[in-house]
Amino acid sequence: MNKKCFVIIILLGLLLLVACGSVSNNSESEEFVTPEITFVEPTNLARELHGTQMMAIAGVRRYQFPIYDEAYNLTLVSHFENVVYMFSDFFDTDRHMQTVMTQYAEHYAVRTVMGENLIINPDDPATYGWFVYSKVLGSIPMWLSVGMEMTARGLDFDYPIRGLSDIYFAPFSWGTTEHRQAISTAHHFVNHLIERSYLTHIVNLYMTEDWYSINLYVAEHFYLFSGYSFDTFFNLCFSGSSYALTAYTEMAVYIFEFPNFHNQIEWPDDEALQFLKNLYSVDDIDKTSLLRVITFVDDAIMFVKIWHSQFTDFDFVPIRTYIQMEFTFTASASFDVMRIPINTLSISTAHEVAHVIGAAIGDGFAFMPFEEGLAQTLQFLFNIHDKDNFGWAYQFWPLWVEAFIPYYYDIGVFESYVVADAVRNFLLKDYEHYANFQHFLAYTALNTPRLRDSPHFRRWTGGTPTEIHSYATSLSFIRYLLDTHGAESYLQVHFDESIFEYVYGVTLYAMVQEWMEFLSIAAKEFMHVAMQAQ
Numbered sequence: 428m429n430k431k432c433f434v435i436i437i438l439l440g441l442l443l444l445v446a447c448g449s450v451s452n453n454s455e456s457e458e459f460v461t462p463e464i465t466f467v468e469p470t471n472l473a474r475e476l477h478g479t480q481m482m483a484i485a486g487v488r489r490y491q492f493p494i495y496d497e498a499y500n501l502t503l504v505s506h507f508e509n510v511v512y513m514f515s516d517f518f519d520t521d522r523h524m525q526t527v528m529t530q531y532a533e534h535y536a537v538r539t540v541m542g543e544n545l546i547i548n549p550d551d552p553a554t555y556g557w558f559v560y561s562k563v564l565g566s567i568p569m570w571l572s573v574g575m576e577m578t579a580r581g582l583d584f585d586y587p588i589r590g591l592s593d594i595y596f597a598p599f600s601w602g603t604t605e606h607r608q609a610i611s612t613a614h615h616f617v618n619h620l621i622e623r624s625y626l627t628h629i630v631n632l633y634m635t636e637d638w639y640s641i642n643l644y645v646a647e648h649f650y651l652f653s654g655y656s657f658d659t660f661f662n663l664c665f666s667g668s669s670y671a672l673t674a675y676t677e678m679a680v681y682i683f684e685f686p687n688f689h690n691q692i693e694w695p696d697d698e699a700l701q702f703l704k705n706l707y708s709v710d711d712i713d714k715t716s717l718l719r720v721i722t723f724v725d726d727a728i729m730f731v732k733i734w735h736s737q738f739t740d741f742d743f744v745p746i747r748t749y750i751q752m753e754f755t756f757t758a759s760a761s762f763d764v765m766r767i768p769i770n771t772l773s774i775s776t777a778h779e780v781a782h783v784i785g786a787a788i789g790d791g792f793a794f795m796p797f798e799e800g801l802a803q804t805l806q807f808l809f810n811i812h813d814k815d816n817f818g819w820a821y822q823f824w825p826l827w828v829e830a831f832i833p834y835y836y837d838i839g840v841f842e843s844y845v846v847a848d849a850v851r852n853f854l855l856k857d858y859e860h861y862a863n864f865q866h867f868l869a870y871t872a873l874n875t876p877r878l879r880d881s882p883h884f885r886r887w888t889g890g891t892p893t894e895i896h897s898y899a900t901s902l903s904f905i906r907y908l909l910d911t912h913g914a915e916s917y918l919q920v921h922f923d924e925s926i927f928e929y930v931y932g933v934t935l936y937a938m939v940q941e942w943m944e945f946l947s948i949a950a951k952e953f954m955h956v957a958m959q960a961q
Contacts, residue, residue, distance in 0.1 A: 462486035464504050466497060567633045568642075569596040569663040573610055574617030575626075584611035591616065591649060592658030592714075597672055598685075599712045612653070619652045638662060639675040661714070674721055678728040679748040681721055686753040692769070694754055699826050703770050706819055709752070720750060720772065723817050727777040730809045731784050738915050741788045746780065762786045773819035777809035778802045789922035795887045796895040797921050800905030803898065807906075811859060821858050828854045839878055840871050846954070853957035862906070863953045869903035870950035873943065892939045907942045 464485045473479035473491055481492040485504050492500045570591055577583065586608045594600065595609035620626040625648060632641045642659035649657035662673045664682075674681040686692065692712075694704050708716045732743055749766040758767050758775040760782035767776055781802040785793065792798050810820035832851040841847035854860050872884045873894060880886070884897045895904045908917045912931065920927045927935045 462508060464501060466500075567630055568638070569593045570609065570613040571617065571630065571633070574613030574615075577610065577614035578617050578621065583614055584608075586611040588612050588615060588653045588655065590653075590655040590658060592661050593663040594658070594661040594672060594714050594717075596663050598670070616649060616652055620648065638673075642675075661717075672717065674717070675745075676721065676725055677745065678725040678732075679721075679746045681724070682747070682749045683717060683720075684749055684751050684753075686751075692752050692754075694770070699823075699830060700754065700770055702826055703773070703823065706822055707769065707772060709769060712752070719817075720769075723772065723813075723819065724748060724750075724767075724776055726813065726816060727809055728780050728784075730812055731777055731780045731805055734805060734808070734914075735784055735788060735918075738918050739788055741784075743784075744787065746783050760786075762791075773810075773817075773823055774806070776806075778806040781805040785921070791922070793922050794924045796901040797905065797924065799898060800895070800901035800903075801917075801921060803902040804905050804909065807862065807865075807902075814858070824858045824861075825855055835868075838881070839875060840868065846958070849961040850954075850957050853960045856960070863949065863956075865899070865906065866903050866946055866949040867953040869900045870946040872897065872899050873946070892936055894939050894943065903946065904939070904942050907945060908938070 462485045464483055466481060466483050469479040469482040469491065473482065477491055478493050479491040480495040481497070481500055483490040483492070483500065483504055485508055488508075490500070490504055490507075492503075494500070570593055573596065584607050586604075589605075589608045589612050591609060591612050595603075595605045600606045600609075617626065620629060629641070629645060629648075632644070639659070642657070646657035646659055649655070660674050664671050664673055670685055672683040672685075674683075692709065694700050708719060728746060735741065744763060747764045749764070750772075751766060751768045753768065754770050755768045756771060758771050758779050759765065760779040763783060763786075765779040765783050767779055779802075782792070782798065785798065785801065793801075813819065814821050828851055832847055832854070835841060836844060836847040841850065850864070854864060872878050878884060884899050886893070887896045895901050905917070916930055919930045924935060927938070931938060933941070
């Protein structure tokens with residue numbers, strides 16, 4: 428069954444429910460026959476894992492209850508079986524729901540990874556909307572599925588109409604006044620759409636068109652209905668075993684991936700990570716904190732886009748950006764997608780953007796030293812640009828220096844603690860001193876035998892010359908090319924190193940030797956200035 432047929436059947440079923448009244452009253456229908464319900468003793472595993480006190484079998488489904496109350500639990504089973512019957516034509520529920528657990532949790536929790544198991548909160552007025560939503564895999568927005576459910580069941584909250592956003596259906600909003608108002612508003616808005624015969628059209632649009640355009644269209648209807656704004660920015664969706672909030676800008680499609688359904692971000696008890704947690708204001712996840720992240724990443728994308736646009740004409744496509752709301756150091760990028768852990772936001776965003784935009788321009792990634800060297804250079808330039816905006820890299824810089832200078836001393840970058848301390852003090856004075864420190868670090872990596880081939884300076888296998896096959900040396904080399912010959916010349920060879928000699932007049936090997944001679948001078952000058960400042 429294709430998506431459009433699937434949704435049309437959903438709507439027909441929902442309109443039938445509205446015409447018949449509340450779902451709970453449909454148990455009187457002559458067509459519906461409650462399956463035989465048999466109470467059985469809970470298994471020890473169910474008792475231990477879920478606190479199950481009673482268990483019942485109804486047709487193909489098994490029900491687990493947290494309380495021992497046969498009459499109450501019998502009512503729950505009858506009610507739920509009635510809903511299953513009413514929706515069976517388009518949900519295939521007999522296959523997908525084998526175990527139904529009723530728990531007094533803060534909210535109904537559905538995960539697509541749960542497969543045949545379903546958890547419901549019998550006191551939650553917005554339960555089956557989540558179920559509808561999960562069955563179409565987030566193809567319609569949360570406000571629409573919840574509003575359809577409330578209409579079908581004849582339920583309502585006595586709250587005033589307000590502006591509407593899916594963010595108020597996210598777990599961190601559950602139980603708040605905004606959450607209850609959003610449920611009530613969604614219910615009345617869906618009724619408004621049904622009365623004017625717009626609902627079928629709007630659902631079909633959500634299933635077939637891009638959400639950004641459809642949200643703008645729906646916003647017009649919502650304003651006529653309520654006089655309030657319709658937040659076209661945030662939508663709630665499921666992603667594998669997690670849930671996600673999505674947002675749309677001209678620069679990117681954002682997917683905030685939460686590690687679990689209850690919005691718990693586990694930050695290790697580390698000074699640097701706690702600093703970043705406070706810096707990004709992500710301790711309490713809300714619309715304001717997410718907008719800060721979006722604005723920052725948008726600015727990074729715009730910066731890299733403008734930098735490339737000075738030298739190359741290309742068609743920009745909004746980047747699909749996954750912000751991982753959990754602790755990890757692994758950021759990545761492909762042709763049109765990037766994943767950035769929340770804790771590396773200030774130090775890796777522009778870097779990953781550079782990979783995505785570069786791949787779009789060159790129809791693929793460049794020679795590894797060029798690819799990584801340019802990405803690191805653009806990250807450095809963006810951090811300087813961002814100093815007067817968010818300044819997150821600048822604010823984190825002192826902590827970085829305090830952590831890495833002792834590390835570099837331990838692995839032999841500095842000949843003595845006195846030298847290491849002088850460099851530490853010099854770098855703390857101004858982030859822009861890091862530009863010359865990059866050349867010093869590359870020189871040290873190349874001229875210290877035990878460092879040159881060590882894992883501390885990651886080397887990529889394959890390709891030559893090997894001198895630029897590490898993060899430290901590729902960054903220094905690309906910056907040298909940009910500073911001495913300009914970006915326009917460099918970008919001609921970025922995706923095709925075979926024309927290097929044609930563009931620069933010397934071979935890549937000869938240029939590397941020239942750069943290494945430059946390093947010997949630049950490293951000494953850096954150290955002299957750092958010691959003089961001390």
